[in-house]
Ligand SMILES: Nc1nc2c(ncn2[C@@H]2O[C@H](COP(=O)(O)OP(=O)(O)OP(=O)(O)O)[C@@H](O)[C@H]2O)c(=O)[nH]1
């Protein structure tokens with residue numbers, strides 16, 4: 001499980017700034033989507049190959065901190081969901097009474113706390129930190145969030161005991177991991193039961209908190225899958241079935257742990273912010289995605305047509321995602337989800353050799369040259385894969401920092417089309433590197449360079465003679 005880290009502190013200490021530093025998305029497709037809930041913001045972050053979920057609490061104000069008044073509900077919630085709490089204070093403002101109160105309240109929660117002294121820029125580190133030692137909290141770090149100073153080092157220390165992310169395997173033990181997510185009541189449990197086929201439901205009583213999803217391995221037509229059930233399969237024949245509350249963290253963990261996400265929405269309800277924010281998070285993590293619009297039964301033909309059009313329009317910014325109209329309750333079109341899941345998975349895990357990608361790149365460039373920058377043409381030389389789920393294509397060339405966004409999209413479309421990628425986001429990264437041949441020439445010793453010069457000259461003379 002990925003660790004969950006909550007940022008707390010007074011307003012204005014720099015929580016949002018740190019949140020943005022940590023979640024700087026590699027490809028800011030959905031970077032400006034608002035948080036998943038009104039007052040908490042959830043982000044996907046990765047530092048030194050360790051990924052984690054970060055929660056920005058709105059800020060704990062004076063009014064939340066009466067003598068015995070409990071902290072605002074949303075901060076409490078975030079702290080409860082977190083594995084580690086980062087308590088931010090402002091080095092410029094110095095130690096404030098509210099800081100002391102927050103520290104007292106945090107201590108009572110019994111979560112590991114790190115004290116983060118922010119805005120250390122322009123101050124002497126030891127001096128800036130000195131007065132905060134009085135708070136008597138665990139490990140202390142000095143950073144300047146707005147400059148990014150000290151942030152990586154701090155996170156390395158905080159995450160020291162957590163393992164690095166494991167690379168996705170081609171065919172992991174449990175097969176394709178599918179997370180079924182969606183708002184409460186959209187029909188997730190019904191769909192899980194339907195996908196598994198009633199007689200197959202084997203529920204493992206997983207120990208753990210309400211934060212954990214249930215993992216259900218199964219096999220279908222020779223392919224292994226693991227369903228990650230965020231709703232919690234209802235136990236048949238039990239009267240006291242507990243319906244777990246929807247938990248954002250549980251959903252986000254499931255997304256991060258999946259290869260393919262099936263996002264369920266309710267055909268009878270309009271798409272609300274929460275749907276879009278969940279979707280935004282899925283896109284940010286880069287997981288493969290299939291959308292299932294559920295409760296398709298009992299709609300008139302007219303309603304169906306209107307809905308179909310509305311959905312197409314609504315999701316036109318992710319044209320690569322398959323949208324299925326299903327009825328989990330009656331089983332209509334549920335089986336069609338499997339081929340889409342399979343395709344999305346294969347696309348997400350695609351492996352393409354460097355020479356094939358380079359040829360593809362050369363063809364694309366020939367059809368449509370990148371623009372001139374300062375009178376010089378951007379050169380794109382070769383391309384190789386840098387990761388999976390989502391596929392990452394790394395393109396080397398020069399002046400690549402000037403490749404315009406439209407040209408990047410053009411390349412993405414070509415890659416998608418030729419490699420037949422469906423259901424997964426695609427990432428493209430550019431690297432500026434000198435021509436590898438020129439590079440090698442530059443590194444020759446004087447003697448080697450002289451021999452090379454003579455060799456080239458002799459060949460040129462010989463070529464002239466032949467003419
Ligand atoms: N000098 C300096 N200013 C910073 C630093 N980090 C944040 N700030 C500034 O502090 C102000 C508050 O930062 P925010 O990130 O909005 O603070 P916040 O804690 O999220 O505030 P709330 O959303 O009100 O809870 C902004 O003007 C930032 O530019 C820093 O490292 N150094």
Ligand SMILES: Nc1nc2c(ncn2[C@@H]2O[C@H](COP(=O)(O)OP(=O)(O)OP(=O)(O)O)[C@@H](O)[C@H]2O)c(=O)[nH]1
Nearest residue numbers: 183184185186187188189190231294295327328329
């Ligand atoms: N008409 C219709 N109703 C459905 C369909 N799928 C689910 N429902 C109903 O929708 C309600 C919610 O279904 P659940 O499967 O419990 O939804 P959930 O998303 O797991 O809900 P939470 O566990 O609260 O997150 C139930 O009353 C289901 O019978 C469908 O395809 N058509």
